[in-house]
Amino acid sequence: xxxxxxxxxxxxxxxxxxxxxxxxxxxxxxxxxxxxxxxxxxxxxxxxxxxxxxxxxxxxxxxxxxxxxxxxxxxxxxxxxxxxxxxxx
Numbered sequence: 001x002x003x004x005x006x007x008x009x010x011x012x013x014x015x016x017x018x019x020x021x022x023x024x025x026x027x028x029x030x031x032x033x034x035x036x037x038x039x040x041x042x043x044x045x046x047x048x049x050x051x052x053x054x055x056x057x058x059x060x061x062x063x064x065x066x067x068x069x070x071x072x073x074x075x076x077x078x079x080x081x082x083x084x085x086x087x088x089x
Contacts, residue, residue, distance in 0.1 A: 019025060059066040071077040078084045 020027065056066070060070075076084075
């Protein structure tokens with residue numbers, strides 16, 4: 001009888017070890033869920049960024065207004081018969 005109780009205790013300790021510390025433990029599963037959540041958030045942010053870049057590319061391909069805006073902002077270009085004013089603070 002003592003051997004049976006001792007065997008059951010050993011089995012219980014082994015199963016508890018596997019549950020809390022072994023491969024596939026609750027802690028490992030929790031960490032995997034955290035990693036999945038973080039990756040999901042990163043994917044959503046990248047998807048949003050990609051959509052904005054895609055819209056900008058389409059606008060640059062098809063719209064002259066976007067090209068003109070970029071030329072003015074990034075290259076300092078002005079239209080013919082315009083006067084450029086630079087305000088220095």
